[in-house]
Amino acid sequence: MRILDWLVVGVYLTWMIWDGVRRTADSDKVEGYLLANRSLPWWAVGLSVMATQLSAITLVGATGQGYADGMRFVQFYFGLPIAMIILSLTLVPFFYRARVYTAYEYLERRFDLKTRTLASVLFLCSRGLSCGVIIAAPAVILSIVLGWNLTLTILAIGLPTAIYTMVGGVQAVTWTDVKQMVVIVVGLLAVIIALIVGLPADVSFANALHVAGAAGRLNPVDFRFDWSQTYTFWSGLLGGLFLMLSYFGCDQSQVQRYLTAKSVQEGRDSLMMSAFVKIPLQAMVLLTGVLVFVFYLFQQPPMLFNRVHAERIAGSDRAGEYQRLENEFETAFAARRSAAAALADAAAATRADAAAAFRTRDAEVSAIRERAAQLVREVTGDDRYRDRTGDTPAPDVNYVFPTFVTTRLPSGLVGLIIAAIFAAAMSSIAAELNSLATSSVIDVYRRLLKPDATDEHYLNVSKLLTGFWGIVSCVVAMYAAGLGSLIEVVNRFGSFFYGSLLGVFVLALGFRRATGTGAFVGLLAGMALVAAVALHPSTRGISFLWHNPIGVIGVVVVGSLVSLMTKPAPVRAA
């Protein structure tokens, strides 16, 4: 990073803090601080919904996916538009009618206190940990790629976000989200333009896409039905539908976004923005990764993008072996570059032969990378190098985009993209902190510990708890950064209860006879069922996207049966 880049990042951080902390108007009451007095316009809420979902690891990971495995990841979002329609017709008006602060508050009105408390505690545990992971993941990548101190990187992402969220509440979250979304999109468009301009003079954009197609990178839609494949049309449309229903309908970090809208219709419209924009936006992110792949066909990439192991190998007795692989890689790359140029230049009649020659050379490059990954695994003992995403070692995927940005883009643009990565992280973290504080105050503190305090008291506790969760997240991030497996544990824990929580809301809205005890037992049974499916050797191969419908079915079946055996509580006005 040069001075201009530091300046851009510095201006961005200052702008966000300044813009966030001045959003204190109408935040002198709890409803203003946590829900902006339900007064925000649909377009701001819609951008906030999208910014919350697009975390830094999504941005960096998805471009890496595009590089390594092409555009198939876009199918993950095929269920999203349908989920948004279903939520607009069901949960959005229900939440508004109930005038709730949290999604879990509604569960007490429909069922009972224990179901609400279990749901909110699950949310607090899962999101409290995952907020740390959201900070840790980009911090680890940036610290390795840019040589920054890890602790300072975590604090640079976490502290400004905690400060403006604590001072400005949900208005600070929403209005900074709007600007952060703009920074992200502008940054991505700038990278796409730089990549197209950076193509060799004799390679047109269309020819570049032909080369990407020959390398299997332009494969956005796969209609095969395969339980073990995460990204197919069917897993995205059906499994993704349930995941998106859970995320946007039952996760407080998203529910709170549209509860701030000024009317039911504006809340619905904010979700419609994602319904229209998400698939094209995700395609753009993945296309960026595909273009980075094409760029590195003509400009030599590093043999392995994740350089953290380089020092350990250089200091081991196998340093010479690694160096020989580097030499082989250079030769194989030169041969692949010639084959790629020949393919880009080929007429339609000879394109198939040129593509076959290119694929042979590409396989040679991949094979050398695979041997390098094996060497890293043997020297460092890091078993993650056993896995691959597409033809790329899995630990490399998240390092592709930051490596490209920091080594190939001009000064100034590097700063803009680092700011965009910060923006993606901060927009998600701010929403998490805001929702964690809301659920802590509304579902736990006010409901269980101190029900009769003044509004001012709850406002002060809300601010303190926002700061508390900010500190917890940074501490978790520091631990998570050193423990790769913890990130997987946190993600898996979330997947255990996401579908099951949706099942409770399906029971609430779809089964008039459902009781509180039925919902409570059903939620526990659904989580146990998903855990069994995820961990049992015979079903372990089922892709995680299918865990959500399995959880829903488990909760609905068990919850309905238990409800039939238990007495319904007296009906309460919502």
Added chain:
Amino acid sequence: MSVDSDPPATRMYALVVVCEVLAIAALWLLGRAFSV
């Protein structure tokens, strides 16, 4: 505010479905057009 005073925008939802089908079709065509 009343839910009943804000009826769902059926035409908007139909448009979402149409746009999604078009987006998936466009992505599928992209894959077909540049497959070698």
